[in-house]
Amino acid sequence: MDFVSISVNGTELAGPAEPRNLLVEFLRANGLTGTHVGCDTSQCGACNVLVDGKLIKSCTAFAVELQGRSVTTIEGVAVGGALHPIQRAFHDYHGLQCGFCTPGMIIAALALLQENTKPTEDEIRAFLAGSICRCTGYQNIVTAIQAAAEQMESGNV
């Protein structure tokens, strides 16, 4: 058993972990159950998180690998109890149905809008290739991300 300490959403998350425990298992075991597991082949992106600002799949890393690093999960997206513009746009534009993929989609959208403030539809779809939704057919997810991008650009948040 190793002792792992990771900065999650700006707070130290420390606890015991077997080397074999995945990052997503470590997060969920510590009460952060917003990060989902939808597959065991690194395909679906339900487990998306940011590590030092970069989008990765938390099922595709051991918790011990992330020792001392900084992780953002869906629980860290809202600010001071208010929905982030991306979250609000998913709500307003019906970017979700069952909601299982949504935490991963919102984290992916956050990563995209950090590096590209005005993505085209093609750029959004390409960026979301590793994040799978079984319900929406993606159209409303794309619309929501475009709406969020506009709101964030205009500072109208």
Add this chain to the structure above:
Amino acid sequence: MDYARPTELEEALLLLKQKPWTVLAGGTDFYPALGAGPLKQDVLDINGLPELAGITETDDHVVIGARTSWTEIMRHPLPPAFDMLKQAAREVGSIQIQNRGTVAGNLCNASPAADGMPPLLALDARVELRSADEGQRLVRLSEFVLGNRKTALRPGELVTAVHVPRHATAGRSSFVKLGARRYLIISIAMAAARIALEGERIVEAAVAVGSCSAVAQRIEGLEQALIGRYISNISELVVDYPLSELSPIDDVRGSAEYRRLGAREIVERALLQAAFTDAERGVAA
């Protein structure tokens, strides 16, 4: 299971000398293969080794450290001969996979469908290997990947970098991947082509095809046929060339015959894309 994350190369090599470890780079091949149940392998995580990070350029080589991710390849300024490698990088899985997955891991995993293979073969790449006892050796990529999931990696050895010799960085290049859909797909066939021109005449050609044999390979006969000819001859030369080097198989992703037809088409496209960007540049210059 042991997990080790050494912070110095020497330490990593000493560990590798003591017992067999599974090397963990980006983990994008490693994790999906894990399955459930206890982990029996000991894992050596190389992500703490500064010696393996980054892309450096020397007088005679471009050196791609073993920890270099596909995203870093895309973002690093490199000569146009590397465009095919950048285009391949863009097609490896998805953003999450490109952020973590490494070029060296792609080669070590030795899948017939590894997208990094054709471009790096067409760049005459060498694999840099190190071990505690034998120090460093450089092996041609074509002699490093020996078969499906088989490499020339010896016990105790670590891949530390991939070298591209300057002499292989002339001209322009292009990569074409044939898959069942656009993203997140294993290649049915892929082709990489690099050509250098004098005016419209081809003076150097490198063509490699993957997923159509156990290991991706250079198509040297076609390269010879192209040299000395003009870019307007490319299509007829590709159509006439038998491509008998290829030994495609039937599988769930495509039949052998489909692969053979597809391979010819994408070789032609890759060559034309490389040629015509080059020609346009020539005109502009």
